[in-house]
Amino acid sequence: MSRFECAGLTPSGNGFIVTRDPDDLRALLGRSDQDNELPSGRVPLYTCSLCGDFGCGVLAVRVTYDRDTVRWTDFAWESESEPVLGPSPDYAALPAIEFDLVEYETVLRQLLR
Template sequence: MSRLELRPATRSGSGTRTERHFLDYVVDGQPWAARHRLDEVTPLGWGTADLARAAVAQLLVEAPPDLDGRVALYVCAECGDHLCGALTARVSRQDDVVTWSDFADTYWELDRWEHDPTAYVDWRAVRFSLPDYRRALAVALPG
C-alpha cells in the first residue's frame, strides 16, 4: 500500500500568473506537483469550503466523478476549471482499498472530453488503505 499525505505547496506567481497556495498530494514521500510538471494544482486548500468537500467526496468515491468517469487530481492553477485542463485518474474503492489508476491529461475539445495518457505511461496505479487515506484527506476539509 502507498501512503498519502497532503502538504502545503506554492505555485509561484509573476506577470499574469497568480501565486497559488494549495495542498499537494505527497505519495510515498514524493510530491506529485513536481512529478507531473504541469501548471496545475490540486483542487484542495485554495478554493471554497464547498469545493474542498466536493473534491474530497470524489476522492473517497462517495460522490460521482465528473469527467467521463474520471476525477480531477490537478486543475487549472488560475481558475480551477476543468475545461482549462486537468490531470485526471480513475479513482475506485473496493472494501478498504482506494486505487488511483489510468492517469491522463484531460481537456475539453470540440464538445467532448479528451484524455491523453501518453505522458503518464510509466505511472503505475497506486493503492491506499482507506482508513489512512481518509485521515490524510481530512486535512483538506474545513473546520
C-alpha cells in the same frame, strides 16, 4: 486553445495546483455528484491555478475502492471538451498508487474541514 494554454492571464509558477475544492475532495472519497467528475469518470487531482476551470485541462485519475484499499489508476491529462475516455498513452508508464482505506479517508476528511 491547446492543453498548455490558459484562457486567462498567465499563471505563475508551474501553473497548476492540487485540488482543494470540496466537491473534488468528495469525488476522491467516492462521494460525488456527476458535476465534478470528468466525462471519462476520472476525478481531477491538479487544476489550473489561475481559473480552476476544467477547460484549461486537469491531471485526473480513476479512483477505485477495494475492501481495505483505494487505488488511483488510469492517469490522464484531459478537459471537459477533450475527454480521454480510454487509457492515456502519455501516462501509461505511471504505476497504480495504492492507499490504505482508513488512512486515505482520514486525510481527505481532514482536508474537508
